[in-house]
Amino acid sequence: MSSTRVLVLNSGSSSVKYQLLDMRGGSRLAVGLVERIGEETSRLKHTPTGGAAREWTGAIADHDAALKAVSEELARDGLGLDSPELAAIGHRVVHGGLHFTEPTVIDDAVLAEIERLVPVAPLHNPANLTGIRTASALRPDLPQVAVFDTAFHTTMPESAARYAIDVRTADEYRIRRYGFHGTSHAYVSRATAELLGKHPSEVNVIVLHLGNGASASAVEGGRCVDTSMGLTPLEGLVMGTRSGDMDPAVIFHLMRVGGMSTDEIDTLLNKKSGLVGLCGDNDMREIRRRIDEGDEQAKLAFDIYIHRLRKYIGAYYAVLGRVDAVAFTAGVGENASPVREAAVAGLEALGLAVDGELNAVRSDEPRLISPESARVAVAVVPTDEELEIATQTYALVKGSQNLT
CATH class of the missing domain: 3.30.420.40 (ATPase, nucleotide binding domain)
Incomplete structure (x- = not known):
């Protein structure tokens, strides 16, 4: 059998x-x-x-x-x-x-x-x-x-993976950008190429994995060349409960002036920041409901979230030089049409736009939401990390044991 x-x-x-x-x-x-x-x-x-x-x-x-x-x-x-x-x-x-x-x-x-x-x-x-x-x-x-999770990001060049700190200290304590959500970024970048009818080696994609945890990656010809998460999953985009990018001196300030311990700051930045820290909610559906009711705090939290997201789209566009597609995935990326619309609004000069009717469609299938005339495709690609793990696992054991 x-x-x-x-x-x-x-x-x-x-x-x-x-x-x-x-x-x-x-x-x-x-x-x-x-x-x-x-x-x-x-x-x-x-x-x-x-x-x-x-x-x-x-x-x-x-x-x-x-x-x-x-x-x-x-x-x-x-x-x-x-x-x-x-x-x-x-x-x-x-x-x-x-x-x-x-x-x-x-x-x-x-x-x-x-x-x-x-x-x-x-x-x-x-x-x-x-x-x-x-x-x-x-x-x-x-x-x-x-x-x-980190494997897909090991193709980053040293210029992207290294932090600008003392090299000996960084090497001793293994401090560098590792990146996370790698199985999702691998699956989605490959599925986006398939959606465009091309081989992954022909396509440059910015992948936006937007869930409670959120990360972006720049994928050049199927290989990751930059990603937003770093030594830990705390760096990068605004997330449900994590702060994302922040001046590291804030930590020293909280220790010296606020009298907070390392554990307290760790809890603050990982569990009490991001959207929940800004407005008390980390569910994008609830935040959008509050915005519709005129809640200014929820609106500010949404605007901060989108501002960070747009910065990364622009940064990774510069890293790649040529972008064939921007792909939204994970819970927020797949389901929150206002996030997708706001993230690319005003970026028409970069070839990015969404079609309102296509963006409003709910589907479990990979799909394009950009106008046919858009220079850069904007896609919604449901992620499947379990299938990616199973695919990689089976390929490895099939190759080593000649399974049929």
């Missing part, structure tokens, strides 16, 4: 998102989420393709119990982890540093390197490691593959 299925796991500190895909056509067999792991009110929601969703609430002590529960739900649909059709398990790993530039079969050395990177990804890599170790214990015979 051929092995064509890949289970994709995205392990957070108290959650596990999962999808089971059949790589013969990239179809989903099941999707699910386990959340509030470690609490009495843990919740598992499992949806098999073509079937009704099932929900379960109760105590799930740890990630080991969570994955066992996931395995049981999959088995109820005849999709258990013991199936010989399962080729591999693909894991999202947020930070791979410079060492990991492509999907990698996990062994003890790989685990040790991911562990070594914990100081630069303390919120993400420990949870990713937990998911890997738990899955490996359940299926020690199965290839476990790490797909890194």
